[in-house]
Amino acid sequence: MDISIASLQGLSYSYLEVGNLALDGIDLEVQRGDWIALLGGNGSGKSTLAKHFNALLTPMQGACFICGMDSRDDKNLWEIRKTVSMVFQNPENQIVSTVVEDDTAFGPENLGLPTEEIRARVDRALKIAGLWDKAEVASYTLSGGQKQRLAIAGAIAMDTPCIVLDEPTAMLDPQGRKEVMDLLKSLHDKGTTIIHITHRLEEIENATKVVVLKKGKLVWRGTPKELFLRQELESWGLELPPMVAMWRELAKMGTIGQDVPPETERLVQALCQSL
Amino acid sequence: MSISIKNLTHIYHRGTPLEVAALSDVSLEIPGGSWTSIVGHTGSGKSTLAQHMNALLLPDMGEVVVDDLSVSSKKDLREIRRKVGLVFQYPEQQLFAETVKDELSFGPKNWGMTDNLDDLSEKVLDQVGLDRTYLDRSPFKLSGGEKRRVAIASVLAVSPSYLVLDEPTAGLDASGRGYLLKLLNKINNSGTAVVMVTHDLEIALDMSDRIIALQLGKVAHSGSPRDTVLYMSSNPVPGLLLPSIADLWVKLSKYGMEIPFSCDPSTMAKNIDEKRRGTKK
Known part of the structure; x- marks a missing residue:
């Protein structure tokens, strides 16, 4: 099996026709089994980069290969989205159904899978996400942490080898944050590649690689322990x-x-x- | 001068099967000019309590008195709502005007102030660190941190004595949070009382004179940051984690290292260092 999940080569992106680059010449290799912590302050470009991993955005210059597939080629879109799933900051924006298990089934249903396969995937995802006992509950009654775990369950049910999470703990209380971080750890232990966007350095201890973005440029890469000793943290919008x-x-x-x-x-x- | 709450009970969905007491028999005092933080788990009643402070909600039982005005007296409600400014957690729920200028002059106009509204708008905008170029912009096209600051400015425009903020730091990054706290500190130093509702115990311990911990609609504890840490180290409140530095402080004192309490990393490092030097001498 190919070991490369994502290969970004000189990737640049701009939201305007001319003017500031939101991403400027990013080179990054993500390998199967990695846990990448993608760090940076507000406006550093980390959410823009996140959206490239499942081709919600495609590079204006340079290239983005997901498992060897060029994201600019429309016919790869379907396969890329079966490889990488996304979880956003606010679970409210991602939950589509009023019942927990229906929401988890939404992705697999769209893949046109047989009913038994959907059932099996939903059951497995809800068990991993710790929501098995909530399967038939109305999704609006869940706590913030539970809602975010439901959004992640949706990604688990897609059975993608890689999950990208864009600040999944930002709107949660300490209990909710812990629930989500514990879930990420167990997914990584099961072999899922994790790309975790955050600005909370408390959350990077399990990362295999850390990369820091500032104003659209990749300014540093290393391990969590190396990062803690860097003097530039504040200028990167990060806080120890x-x-x-x-x-x-x-x-x-x-x-x-x-x-x-x-x-x-x-x-x-x-x-x-x-x- | 204070917000004084006596035996306050608030029941949602009264008389239905969903009836739930969000606050039961809560009594507390917010002194004028102070910084009080209300902490608690999701569902502990802290947002409900905040909304009682400016009579957005009215008590089912008990009493809320602001300075010498009671919420039980209908004619005093208007003045109470001017004295106590409330800033919601999501600024989007508070902002509504087409421009920042309209947003900032809405409050004063409602209180019958018509003179020099432009000057006033500029002044409160300056107080929250935004310049006059923001006046003609749409409040909805600002960043999250800027939206919060405009929401605060719109409340400051009617010169409240108490500023109540519901989770003002949620969703902000380190620099946005630092900026907002510095701003609130400045407002507090100029004499306005700050009441901050938060689940971030670290910020509460660092900034407040007093902390009130709510649990299931009741006051679990109230006291200084130091007392709160001591209380919570032996009586954990669900959903509130003692910050790592406070936890270290408790453990050090258990092993006989008594140092002044602080939640600020460098103050704490200095305190530890001084203690070590002192003992060696």
Whole structure:
């Protein structure tokens, strides 16, 4: 099986005929099993880039290949959307049916699958998303976290090897955020390729690759741990998790050794040991 | 001067099978000029409480008194609604005019102010960090952060004594959030009380004089940020996570490292560092 999920080559995009590029010469390789954290502040171009992965937008310059298929070629559209599914920031914009299981079935029904296959996919998706007991419930009664998990269940039911999520936790409370992050982790463990757009650095610990966008350009790539040590975070519109920010200052002042990780238990140990 | 709430009960869908008490027997006090944050899980009643503060909702039982005006007196409602400005979570639900200028002068016109409306619009726009080029733009074509700021400006235009905001930071990125909090801090320093409804305990702990935690329509706890952290470390409130730094502070004190409370990373690092140096001496 081909290992490449997406290959972006010098991809540029602009919403205007002339003028500012929303994306400017992006090169990025996404491989099967990756968890890409796509970071950047408001207006960095991360949502525009997200929409290229399933050909909602196509490059004006450069190219975007999904499993080797050129996204500018209309006859690839159907196959590309069977490869990559999208989850948006606001689940309300994505839920189409009034009953939970009907909503999950919407995608597979559009693929024209046999009824038994649809049933099997919906059951599996709802179980993975932790909504099995809500199958027959009205979707408007779900909490924010549950609604976002329903949107993700819709993507799971499409059985695509890759899911792109555009700030899926932005409108959720801490409980809802945790539910969604736990679900992403379990999907990744099952082999799904994850492209996760966020500006919350708390959410990138499981990422295999981190890329940072600023004003349409890809300005940095590396691992989560490498990112925490970068000085440019603020100018990228990103904010360190408070614990990491404090840890960095303590290390700078020499209060703790560089070898102590930014974790509560280890910090307490290190700080109280020599009292 | 204060918003004083006594034994407030609010019931939605009264007399139907869907009847639910969103607030039951809530009593609290919001002192003038203070910064109070109301925190709680989704469904804890915090938005309902916010809407009682400017008489958008009226009590089923109990009383809400703003300064010396009671919501039970019909003739006082108008003045209460001027004194207490409410900013909704989704600015789209609040904004309606074709231009920012019309948006900002709508409130003052309703209160019978007709003089110098243009100057006033410009002044409140400046207060939220937007310049006069915004006056002729459509409020619906602004970014999320700008929409919030216009919504706040439109409330400031009638000079409220209390500014109540429902989840003002939801959906904003780090820089948008930082900007908004700085702005609210400035408004608070000029004497206007800020009441912030939020599920973000970290922001609440960092910014407030007092925190009120709601749970299932009742006040679970109210007190200073420090007291709130101490309370919540032994009595978890569902849906509210103690921020990592507050959690660290609690654990350090358990192991005998007593330092002043702060939720700000660099203040906390400084406090820890000073304590360590002090002990070594």
